[in-house]
């Protein structure tokens with residue numbers, strides 16, 4: 001029972017876990033026959049990342065994975081969401097399979113299962129093989145076939161031991177960051193390329209799900225980052241800005257995947273840069289899914305502005321609490337989003353596949369503790385927000401905290417720490433923060449102690 005007297009016990013079978021991604025934690029990007037990814041290239045391009053930080057070492061998880069699985073077990077995790085590095089499996093992106101790469105993930109999965117931890121495997125968490133980028137990457141319509149081929153190699157090797165598969169992590173970030181604004185790999189800045197990359201990502205998602213239905217026998221879904229948009233005023237201009245921002249981030253991916261069409265406003269947003277798509281593409285994209293993963297971090301109070309392409313921007317809240325990445329702490333937004341998802345797309349099961357915060361953490365104290373009360377408070381509030389949505393009828397099946405470990409925060413390098421476990425990057429020492437110990441108690445109590 002929590003201090004409030006309310007019992008926040010979650011449904012039986014609710015899956016409690018933590019999430020990471022290959023490029024952010026593994027290191028050794030070219031070990032044992034692996035090929036380079038677009039992030040290997042991007043991070044080694046001067047000026048692209050904070051301090052020139054790269055994933056060459058990261059959390060050295062490629063070599064320390066046994067220790068990390070033991071840590072997950074000690075913390076009491078029941079699930080672990082991780083991604084596979086495509087270019088470890090297929091160094092050229094297609095064709096030749098690198099058995100050493102398959103063996104790494106096979107050993108990891110077996111260790112998780114032996115520890116009573118369910119693996120959730122993400123096929124694509126942003127690290128496209130560089131060899132495929134050389135062939136046009138997500139701008140090439142063949143990318144759907146490349147991705148389905150890659151998925152099938154993993155399905156055949158791991159399905160059965162892995163029973164929950166994710167095709168893409170956050171196609172919006174891949175497109176907005178990698179093709180429109182250029183802040184993420186491959187660093188393109190084109191309003192014409194962005195819709196093409198985005199559409200091919202969704203075609204690839206559909207092709208990988210189709211391939212799974214042929215090769216796999218368990219569950220597969222899509223992970224999206226969605227963010228509730230609230231108008232800065234009750235004026236018509238801001239209402240229009242909210243509608244555009246909502247369509248661009250939240251509906252642009254879920255509508256084709258769940259409804260087989262784009263939201264009306266995409267052409268308003270991109271104008272002549274928004275192509276006419278063949279109807280057959282929507283039959284490919286809209287594949288029945290076993291679940292949808294929702295990554296939630298913050299909300300956006302939105303007003304009209306002259307930014308491109310949205311003509312909409314976020315308004316900082318003077319009384320808001322903000323994390324180190326500048327995101328407002330707003331747990332109600334998660335409840336609102338989960339209710340919106342159910343109202344818009346129906347009763348497809350949902351996992352909150354990422355939720356967490358970067359705060360400035362103090363150093364390890366003499367008692368070996370790292371006191372991170374702000375992170376614990378953030379996680380508690382968001383878990384309570386999920387509980388509220390479940391009570392309102394949303395079928396939320398699990399929660400993966402972002403992240404298990406402090407790790408490489410993409411272009412921000414190692415400057416932001418999201419982990420419930422601290423990583424000393426000089427020594428690779430892992431130290432569970434207070435939030436990790438607290439989370440373990442929440443899991444053991446099935447949420448009652450929230």
Ligand SMILES: CO[C@H](O)c1c[n+]2c([nH]1)[C@H](O)[C@@H](O)[C@H](O)[C@H]2CO
Pocket residue numbers: 021024169170173225226295296297354402408409410418
């Ligand atoms: C824009 O926020 C997104 O929902 C989002 C936040 N995050 C993500 N997506 C990515 O999936 C992770 O790789 C990031 O490390 C993590 C923290 O930044």
